[in-house]
Amino acid sequence: MIKSKLTKLLKVALSASLAFPVLMTGSAAYASEHDVKIEADASLLIDYKTGQILHEEDADEAKGIASMTKMLVEYILFQEIEAGNLDWDSEVTISDYAHEISQNYALSNVPLRAGETYTVEELYEALAIYSANGATIALAEKIEGSESAFVDRMRTLADSFGIKDYEIYNTTGLNNSYLNGNHYPDSDEDAENVMSAKGIAKVAMKLLEDYPEVLETSSVPEKIFREGTQDAISMRNWNWMLKGLPNEREGVDGLKTGTTDFAGATFTGTAKRDDQRLISVVMGAGDGFTERSQRFVETGKLLDYGFDEWNYTTLVEQDVTLDDADALPVKNGAEEKVTLKTTETLAYYVPKQEDDEAVGYTFEPNEELLNEKGEIEAPVETGAIVGELVLEDQENIDFIDSDVKESIPVAAAETIERAGFFTVVLNIVKDFFGSLKDRF
CATH class of the missing domain: 3.40.710.10 (DD-peptidase/beta-lactamase superfamily)
Structure with a gap:
């Protein structure tokens, strides 16, 4: 599997161009240190x-x-x-x-x-x-x-x-x-x-x-x-x-x-x-009889904690070109690589009092589209889904549905036409002799 680290991208390119901080360590990690106490x-x-x-x-x-x-x-x-x-x-x-x-x-x-x-x-x-x-x-x-x-x-x-x-x-x-x-x-x-x-x-x-x-x-x-x-x-x-x-x-x-x-x-x-x-x-x-308001007092604490201590923050915008990420190699294409872009917005609740730590993301290409060298075959159409942008620290972000995998689809940001006949034939010859070299 090919993985491209996007921490630098999100820390520099996204935060600069989209004007939002990319900061969090995860809800579970944060809660362990700053959680509210409920009776x-x-x-x-x-x-x-x-x-x-x-x-x-x-x-x-x-x-x-x-x-x-x-x-x-x-x-x-x-x-x-x-x-x-x-x-x-x-x-x-x-x-x-x-x-x-x-x-x-x-x-x-x-x-x-x-x-x-x-x-x-x-x-x-x-x-x-x-x-x-x-x-x-x-x-x-x-x-x-x-x-x-x-x-x-x-x-x-x-x-x-x-x-x-x-x-x-x-x-x-x-x-x-x-x-x-x-x-x-x-x-x-x-x-x-x-x-x-x-x-x-x-x-x-x-x-x-x-x-x-x-x-x-x-x-x-x-x-x-x-x-x-x-x-x-x-x-x-x-x-x-x-x-x-x-x-x-x-x-x-x-x-x-x-x-x-x-x-x-x-x-x-x-x-x-x-x-x-x-x-x-x-x-x-409480028992609800002698302590008739306790459940509401505790609920108030929870709501204060949620609304006052957390921000619902967009971490990655839709239609952002991942210029600083490694482009995906293209086989038999008019271009050797295709750039990538997000297709959806990714947002989380992020603690307001947080360390200056950038979110780490990984681009995970769809392996079914790749050959053994990690290349995608041309032609590639603009908007074709080629993989996912996956949050690295998912163990620190919990959801009521344990099957949730927080990621957003990543698409080709441009169309890559198939290369001409002679270029394709040349690639076939190179692959053939390359395979012989590997054998001997």
């Missing part, structure tokens, strides 16, 4: 757009997720709406099971009447704003016929997101002991949903990516359920970081809290500042 059993902070991890602590260990489970329910509900199987005015008849759960006011609930109908929108708002458990079960039964069948679909969805080491037994995140015997077949009576912080962050990323309209409801601080009826109840959002609530923070517009004895206080938050959106996860931040 929780597990915590995670990622960039929504790229999935780059800015902070993690015990983020791979499966822990109780409580009502953060309901983000999977929301995703499936939006799938059904998108597919035309439901609309927001579709009617849902309340089963005895959903009714029984809704009457337990030790849990988060809105009152539901057995046998009566409610719209999908009413139940969804109760789920998203107030984390209403009976409403969640009613939606699951509407979509799949039973909660157990819906759990099977949730598991399939989690698998499709690449989430591993999870356990899902119900739609609400409650301990099975609260479900009046209506728990998933063969599951323990006290079983409870678990997933890692990275797993639940993947759920949040997919939900925001595919159905960003979820933020229209998750950002509502308070709403009256069935206003104007005798069942009217005020639903104050359990996300206290929303406007007008005790831990209000500008830019926060979601996403889902959860609290059980087993999980403690959990929260998947998201906030936007300018064009940057971050996703945070805290798990086991």
Whole structure:
């Protein structure tokens, strides 16, 4: 494999011509020295757009997720709406099971009447704003016929997101002991949903990516359920970081809290500042009962750390000619080499307080295009992809998707025509005698 070091190029040519610093040692290396301390059993902070991890602590260990489970329910509900199987005015008849759960006011609930109908929108708002458990079960039964069948679909969805080491037994995140015997077949009576912080962050990323309209409801601080009826109840959002609530923070517009004895206080938050959106996860931040604000205080620390300590920085611009890099040798071409150019922009979160250390890149040509001497055969068309520009220190930059390989395609910056007949024949003769020389 042919490799051309581009550190000098990026340090001199790019930083000069594009007027940006090419500085970083990697998020993992930086975090080890400058990371924020979060008072929780597990915590995670990622960039929504790229999935780059800015902070993690015990983020791979499966822990109780409580009502953060309901983000999977929301995703499936939006799938059904998108597919035309439901609309927001579709009617849902309340089963005895959903009714029984809704009457337990030790849990988060809105009152539901057995046998009566409610719209999908009413139940969804109760789920998203107030984390209403009976409403969640009613939606699951509407979509799949039973909660157990819906759990099977949730598991399939989690698998499709690449989430591993999870356990899902119900739609609400409650301990099975609260479900009046209506728990998933063969599951323990006290079983409870678990997933890692990275797993639940993947759920949040997919939900925001595919159905960003979820933020229209998750950002509502308070709403009256069935206003104007005798069942009217005020639903104050359990996300206290929303406007007008005790831990209000500008830019926060979601996403889902959860609290059980087993999980403690959990929260998947998201906030936007300018064009940057971050996703945070805290798990086991106090018990959620006596320390009701701790999860939001810790989330605030994470968001401060992400927005204030990191810059989203363009490291390599699109359509930059790599003039200082070794050009790619061309076989049987009118020119002996072809210059290279980038085809995309490469950007990362870069620590603001960083050493003056240039990023190292390696050009890795597509070996399938090269002969044994590392040459590409002419003709070569402008824009033809000939390899990749790969970040050298990938072990120091982590992503929520472990399969991410941070690189950008590199293309030919010019067209190299095939050489004339006699030049090609001469090259064949040279190759022939060269091979004889190698043998003897």
